[in-house]
Amino acid sequence: MTALQTTPGLPARGGRGGAASTGAVPPAAAARRPRRWRGQLTAWAFIAPVVIYLVLFYAYPLYRNIDLSLRAYTLRSFIDGTAPFVGLQNYFDVIQSSTFTPALINTAVFTGVSILFQFSIGMALAVFFFRNFRLAATLRALFLVPWLLPLLVSASVWAWMLNSESGVVNAVIEGLGLHQINWLTSPQWALVSVIIANIWIGIPFNLVIMYSGLQGIPGDLYEAAALDGANGWQTFWRVTFPLLRPVSAITILLGLVYTLKVFDIIWIMTQGGPVNASTTFAIWSYRLGFGGESPQLSPAAAVGNLLIVVAFIFGLVYIRVQQRVVRS
Amino acid sequence: MRNPRSWWKTAVGILLTGAMLFPIYWMINVSLTQPNELRKDPPNFFPVNPTFDGYSKVVGEQLPYLGTSLLVGLGTVLLTLAVSAPAAFALAKLRPRGGTALNFILLIAQMIPGIIMAMGFYLIFNSWGVLNTIPGLILADSTLAVPFAVLIFTAFMSGIPDELVSAARIDGASAWRTFRSIVLPISRNSVVTVSLFAFLWAWSDFIFASTLNRGGDLQPITIGIYRYIGNNTQDWNAIMATAVVASIPAAVLLVIAQRYVAAGVTAGAVKD
Numbered sequence: 001m002t003a004l005q006t007t008p009g010l011p012a013r014g015g016r017g018g019a020a021s022t023g024a025v026p027p028a029a030a031a032r033r034p035r036r037w038r039g040q041l042t043a044w045a046f047i048a049p050v051v052i053y054l055v056l057f058y059a060y061p062l063y064r065n066i067d068l069s070l071r072a073y074t075l076r077s078f079i080d081g082t083a084p085f086v087g088l089q090n091y092f093d094v095i096q097s098s099t100f101t102p103a104l105i106n107t108a109v110f111t112g113v114s115i116l117f118q119f120s121i122g123m124a125l126a127v128f129f130f131r132n133f134r135l136a137a138t139l140r141a142l143f144l145v146p147w148l149l150p151l152l153v154s155a156s157v158w159a160w161m162l163n164s165e166s167g168v169v170n171a172v173i174e175g176l177g178l179h180q181i182n183w184l185t186s187p188q189w190a191l192v193s194v195i196i197a198n199i200w201i202g203i204p205f206n207l208v209i210m211y212s213g214l215q216g217i218p219g220d221l222y223e224a225a226a227l228d229g230a231n232g233w234q235t236f237w238r239v240t241f242p243l244l245r246p247v248s249a250i251t252i253l254l255g256l257v258y259t260l261k262v263f264d265i266i267w268i269m270t271q272g273g274p275v276n277a278s279t280t281f282a283i284w285s286y287r288l289g290f291g292g293e294s295p296q297l298s299p300a301a302a303v304g305n306l307l308i309v310v311a312f313i314f315g316l317v318y319i320r321v322q323q324r325v326v327r328s
Numbered sequence: 329m330r331n332p333r334s335w336w337k338t339a340v341g342i343l344l345t346g347a348m349l350f351p352i353y354w355m356i357n358v359s360l361t362q363p364n365e366l367r368k369d370p371p372n373f374f375p376v377n378p379t380f381d382g383y384s385k386v387v388g389e390q391l392p393y394l395g396t397s398l399l400v401g402l403g404t405v406l407l408t409l410a411v412s413a414p415a416a417f418a419l420a421k422l423r424p425r426g427g428t429a430l431n432f433i434l435l436i437a438q439m440i441p442g443i444i445m446a447m448g449f450y451l452i453f454n455s456w457g458v459l460n461t462i463p464g465l466i467l468a469d470s471t472l473a474v475p476f477a478v479l480i481f482t483a484f485m486s487g488i489p490d491e492l493v494s495a496a497r498i499d500g501a502s503a504w505r506t507f508r509s510i511v512l513p514i515s516r517n518s519v520v521t522v523s524l525f526a527f528l529w530a531w532s533d534f535i536f537a538s539t540l541n542r543g544g545d546l547q548p549i550t551i552g553i554y555r556y557i558g559n560n561t562q563d564w565n566a567i568m569a570t571a572v573v574a575s576i577p578a579a580v581l582l583v584i585a586q587r588y589v590a591a592g593v594t595a596g597a598v599k600d
Contacts, residue, residue, distance in 0.1 A: 040425055042503045046418035047430065049411050050478060057471050058437050061448025068451065078454065125344070133337035139345045141582065145352060148578035150532035152550045153571040156557060157355045160564055168354060171370040200351065261441040264534045268554070285443050289450075290539050297447065304444040315439040319432065 069301035075294070083298075090302040099276055099284055103303075107280040110195055110266075111259045117199045119252055122206025123244070127236065129207070130214045140211070147204035155268035158197040159184065162269075184270050187277040194266045194278050201265065202258075206251055213247030214240070246325040253318035260311050281307040355575075359383070359568035366564055382569030390570050393552030396462065397531050400548055401577075403466035404530035405523045408473045412522070413515075416481030417507045421493055431482070434475040445471060446539040453540055460544030468536040473526035484518035485511060524581050531577050549574045 069090050071083040094100060129140045146154060161167050162183035170180040183193040217240065225235045263282045266272060272279035272287060279287070281303055289300030358366070359382050360375035419427050449468050450459070458464035488511060496506040512519070534550040541547055553574060556567050 043418045043422035043424035046414040046422065046503070046507070047424055050415035050474070051430070053411050053474060054433065054437065057467060058440070061445055061452060062440070064451045065444055065448040068447065129341070131337060133334040133341065135338050135341060139341045142345050143348055144582060145349060145578070148528065148582060149575050150550060150578070152532070152534045152553055153574050154351070156553060156567060156571055157351045160358060160568070161351060161354055166367045166369070166371065168371055175370060203348070257439045263443055268557070282441055282443050289447055301447055304441065304447060307441055308444055311439050311441060312436070315436055319435055
């Protein structure tokens with residue numbers, strides 16, 4: 001929360017926390033800054049649209065969502081606009097529901113396993129591509145493709161590749177003399193399948209950020225390590241890895257926040273099934289609100305709000321870490 | 329650094345890239361496979377006997393969806409630029425009171441899960457009467473891009489020398505004039521980056537489309553594909569052909585603007 005406590009009037013920091021180029025503006029340069037066109041009024045005239053936007057399209061939907069979770073909204077509520085206030089009843093119902101425990105475990109496993117693999121594969125690739133070889137830049141650019149594709153496209157492709165009878169993955173498995181796996185339709189493989197697809201989608205993001213982290217390490221450190229006779233393995237664990245720690249922390253925390261939200265991939269591939277085998281909080285919330293014939297918007301909002309609390313906790317940690325990194 | 333022994337690294341690099349891009353190759357391969365060969369076991373690993381039936385179905389059935397997505401994407405870009413660029417100029421150059429708090433709120437805003445926004449929008453749009461409309465979808469999709477856009481613009485505009493801005497002021501330019509005629513043209517690169525991402529996110533959006541535009545006449549391509557999967561699970565060659573067409577903006581983006589993409593990913597996360 002330090003960001004909120006900064007005095008806005010201080011020349012070097014006023015209003016621009018976060019961006020690295022903020023830097024420290026020398027006092028002389030700060031004095032030469034253009035003095036304000038009719039001061040704060042002008043500045044806020046420029047900012048007003050975004051503030052109104054944030055209030056109308058972020059704060060208000062969030063407020064409606066919280067309000068929704070504290071009422072019993074039914075189809076009738078849409079017509080006459082009334083819904084009885086029920087306090088925390090929706091939250092109690094959701095927590096006592098038989099879906100709660102599987103959804104909690106699936107969300108934790110999906111997020112944890114996805115991040116673990118995305119991050120380690122992304123870092124390994126970043127280190128590999130950082131070594132200057134022919135075509136390195138082109139190949140690294142091609143690695144971005146999965147990240148740019150619409151999630152719905154990636155999810156459909158994976159759904160077909162993992163199809164039990166006609167999928168290419170099972171064709172290869174059977175070619176190796178093993179039995180086919182019912183990737184998307186068996187309870188023990190559904191979660192694994194969506195995790196595999198999600199790892200594939202997340203690798204480019206981790207690769208790019210870790211690569212930019214590598215670019216920030218001064219080259220003479222490697223020269224010094226080489227002079228001291230360190231081999232590649234030692235150089236990585238003693239020089240590269242420790243210096244990448246701040247960037248790694250940011251990458252992982254951002255990954256957590258993004259992975260908690262993942263919806264498209266799971267919904268397209270398994271719809272959270274079979275039964276609840278791949279249901280996460282995001283899927284559960286969607287299914288309650290929009291998945292069935294009769295929408296249960298109030299419990300759906302309660303599930304969503306539980307998810308947001310978790311996302312916010314990681315989000316605050318991310319902002320703290322990021323500010324520490326920018327400052328150092 | 330380049331030495332004659334690095335050829336094997338190139339070979340490994342090509343292999344890794346090939347493995348990574350295999351699903352994309354497979355999408356193209358299936359889109360060209362004859363429908364009666366789709367269930368063949370083992371499948372054809374190459375389009376030995378290619379057909380373009382899938383693509384002619386795309387042209388026949390999916391064009392309205394593609395048109396809607398294009399419209400929604402462009403609308404999202406315009407709205408995002410209009411809201412975020414002026415605010416970023418103020419944050420970077422006019423030192424408003426409360427600017428730090430605003431930055432903080434923008435960072436937090438990016439982290440709200442889409443499903444939660446979708447539910448709030450559903451109620452609000454229902455009472456405003458913009459459910460199932462293109463303006464409604466543009467509004468919702470722009471929330472994917474606005475916080476990111478302000479942060480990118482602010483980071484970029486902070487790098488513009490203050491001397492330029494003060495020179496304009498001394499010459500008697502108003503703040504708006506300075507923004508329009510000096511700061512915005514210099515920030516061309518960040519305008520490109522923001523536009524590309526805003527377009528791509530709107531184009532790819534499924535959660536808002538499937539909640540806020542489930543019954544409309546004009547639906548985006550993601551819904552087109554989703555319906556396709558639901559209606560005819562047999563016709564995967566047409567589904568994959570649609571998927572290939574829906575990926576074109578991503579491909580174009582990568583070819584013409586690769587460096588902006590990498591810059592965008594990095595700036596969005598670490599901002600340096």
